[in-house]
Amino acid sequence: MEARIAIAPSVEEVAVDGRANSPDLDRLRSRVMEAVVAGGGVNVPPAEANGLVWLVPGEPERLGPVLDGHPGIGWVQFPWAGVERFTASGVFRRPVVFTCAKGAFAGQVSEHALMLTLTCLRGVSLQARMPHWCSVDPRSLHGLRVTILGGGGIASEFIRLLRPFGCRVTVVRRRPEKVEGAEETLPSSALHAVLPETDVLVLALALTPETRHIVGAAELALLPAHAVVVNVARGAHIDTDALVEALRAGTISAAGLDVTEPEPLPEGHPLWSDARVLITSHCADSAEYVTRMFCERVERNVRNLRAGHPLEGLVDPATGY
The missing domain is CATH 3.40.50.720 (NAD(P)-binding Rossmann-like Domain)
Structure with a gap:
């Protein structure tokens, strides 16, 4: 199947978290766009997408409206392993396949x-x-x-x-x-x-x-x-x-x-x-490492989506991870 992938939220929509080891969002977005293409997908706006790469580990209050406003999105990739903020928000009740970066770092x-x-x-x-x-x-x-x-x-x-x-x-x-x-x-x-x-x-x-x-x-x-x-x-x-x-x-x-x-x-x-x-102030992994490993996960999952293969890092809505 086609892999038409949107990337959100925009840099202007999120607050900088101030952590020294957090990836720069502009650079991360650029690298994710490259990963989508390397996996055989195309970068598109949310209205045309069947997949979405979410760039920040939080902001569930923003993700819900994006999914509700764009029902064609059937897969969401999260950037970190932990998804507890999304579990609590009820996002996982939507008929969407969610994957996270568990194991990547x-x-x-x-x-x-x-x-x-x-x-x-x-x-x-x-x-x-x-x-x-x-x-x-x-x-x-x-x-x-x-x-x-x-x-x-x-x-x-x-x-x-x-x-x-x-x-x-x-x-x-x-x-x-x-x-x-x-x-x-x-x-x-x-x-x-x-x-x-x-x-x-x-x-x-x-x-x-x-x-x-x-x-x-x-x-x-x-x-x-x-x-x-x-x-x-x-x-x-x-x-x-x-x-x-x-x-x-x-x-x-x-x-x-x-x-x-x-x-x-x-x-x-x-x-x-x-x-x-x-x-140590939540700094076990470096920004460069996180960016590289996350983009490798995105590339493989875009390729898996196109081939109809199982996606890596599937989130089980029942267990919350």
Whole structure:
């Protein structure tokens, strides 16, 4: 079939988010247009389109009217993996196929997760804050028990990065399919059973109503006191107040966070001043990498649309990711 692809919203319609690692929208639009052509499609206005590439990770209030006003659009491609804002808006109730970029950015995000893990274990955050010689007894990642919440692309890539360390990896996920490289793949109901045997807990799952605050006071209390928690998914996966209290009480030893709740984390929040915590401001992947990987996803999906093949990154409206 023909792939007549519109690109929206326009640069003038959206506010700049100010993140250093967000792609420049003008450049992203230009690169996406090239990807559409490379996939065998044509760039058209929304009134002529049967597909739409949405350039921003939010703005559901703008997307709904675009779809309602242009019923010929049967496919929408989102730029990021997380689509929770669109789930909450009711956009997915429309008879449209939605795809997102899940799995596309796994390389750099898993690399960032490894960095946060090593930082927590080796006391780097504490060392970096010290204006004087400060001896710290580090811990090695070799042979540790790593539990990953989520079984998607980030989890798979992170497991690959862990291979040289000989870690014992358990994946906890909603679906029962085994994740390659993990010793065990367990259902979400097994989370409490595996936490007491966890040295490193890594969150790499989609945010849904069921996974909001999946790690709270009860879960943190089940971890060993030497455990570290790393979050490269969404801030709302962790109850922030419970995390602050767990660190204060010594329930866990450290935390590495690329995402927080709220986000951005306000100045003066106790997590900023805790030397056992490293916070990176939602910057696990670079603008250049995001642009390149997203455009490769767009090109392949345009090609798949033309050939009638399954699209990559399908969003399941029932689960919200």
